Amino acid sequence: MLFLFGLMFSVYMEAQRRLTEATITYNILINTSNGNPQAADVLDGATSVIYLKGNSSRSEMISSLGTQATLIDGKTGEVTVLKVYGDQKYMIKMTPEEWKSFNKKYEGITFTYLDEYKTIAGYKCQKAIGKMSDSTTFTVFFTRELQPVNKDFQYIHKNLPGLAMEYEASLGKTQVIYTVSSINFNPVPLSKFDLPKSGYRIMTFEESQRGY
Numbered sequence: 001m002l003f004l005f006g007l008m009f010s011v012y013m014e015a016q017r018r019l020t021e022a023t024i025t026y027n028i029l030i031n032t033s034n035g036n037p038q039a040a041d042v043l044d045g046a047t048s049v050i051y052l053k054g055n056s057s058r059s060e061m062i063s064s065l066g067t068q069a070t071l072i073d074g075k076t077g078e079v080t081v082l083k084v085y086g087d088q089k090y091m092i093k094m095t096p097e098e099w100k101s102f103n104k105k106y107e108g109i110t111f112t113y114l115d116e117y118k119t120i121a122g123y124k125c126q127k128a129i130g131k132m133s134d135s136t137t138f139t140v141f142f143t144r145e146l147q148p149v150n151k152d153f154q155y156i157h158k159n160l161p162g163l164a165m166e167y168e169a170s171l172g173k174t175q176v177i178y179t180v181s182s183i184n185f186n187p188v189p190l191s192k193f194d195l196p197k198s199g200y201r202i203m204t205f206e207e208s209q210r211g212y
Contacts, residue, residue, distance in 0.1 A: 019148040019163065022185050024050040026178040028063075048178055050153055053188045057153035071193055072099075072152055080195055081208075090208075091200040098205040103155040108133045111140075111160060120165040121180045128160065140167040146183075 026048040046063035055074025060067060066085035073079070077096035083089070094102065109130050116127040118141060125141040132138075144162040151158035157167065166179040 016145060016147050019052055019146050020054055021188055022050075022052045022183055023188060024052070024163075024180060025182045025184075026050075027181045029177045029179065030174065047181075051188045051192045052148065052150075052153070053190070053193065055150040056193055057150065058192050059153050070153070071195070072150070073193075074150060077152075082196070082200065089200045091196070091202045092205065092208045093202065094205045099152070102205070105132065105134070106156045106158075109156065109159055121183060123165060125165045130156070138168045140164050 028046040028048060046061070049060045049062065051058040051060075053074075055072075057070075057072045057074075059070045061069075066083070068084075069082040071080045071082070077099070079094040079096075079099040081090075081092040081094070083092070100107075109132055111128045111130050114127045114129065118125055118127075120141060120143070123143040123145050125143045128140050128142060130138045130140055138156075140157060140160070142157070142160045142162045142164050146163040147161075148154075148163055151160075154164055156169075157164040164178075166177065169176055169178060
């Protein structure tokens with residue numbers, strides 16, 4: 001019995017891969033039912049790329065407007081946001097407490113899991129409905145086959161038992177759908193987590209909240 005239990009546990013662990021290092025690319029699709037063609041033009045061809053290395057992560061949103069990157073230091077929990085829009089470059093620093101405050105609307109999210117599945121990027125994904133504290137709901141498909149070691153890079157999905165592979169989100173008043181197009185397990189260069197030493201206007205979390 002112990003042998004059979006060990007064998008079953010081994011098979012289960014093989015079916016679930018711990019995401020300690022990966023590059024995850026999401027394609028972004030505009031929900032055209034919102035009737036906002038300008039938003040569709042701006043985000044046409046936009047992508048979101050996540051770089052994971054241990055507990056550290058770098059999340060990039062790349063569009064025709066520019067690039068926004070969020071870096072989480074796996075050792076300290078400190079967060080740095082880099083915004084590049086044309087000639088304007090901003091670096092916003094956050095403590096772990098400020099990052100939590102920034103994401104406070106995502107605290108307390110509960111998920112209802114449905115018996116509905118589809119395959120995304122080769123992974124079996126289950127449908128779930130997320131409910132926020134203000135009763136707002138959203139849909140997400142996630143896979144239990146991939147388990148990030150640190151889920152702070154997708155705060156809204158941190159309570160999911162796996163990786164979000166397709167989900168709804170809001171960018172301003174525009175509804176968009178993120179879908180994983182590829183996952184690369186090659187080593188992520190440490191340089192991806194280096195912070196620029198010049199050329200950026202450095203702002204505190206409080207300053208960024210007041211606008212600029």
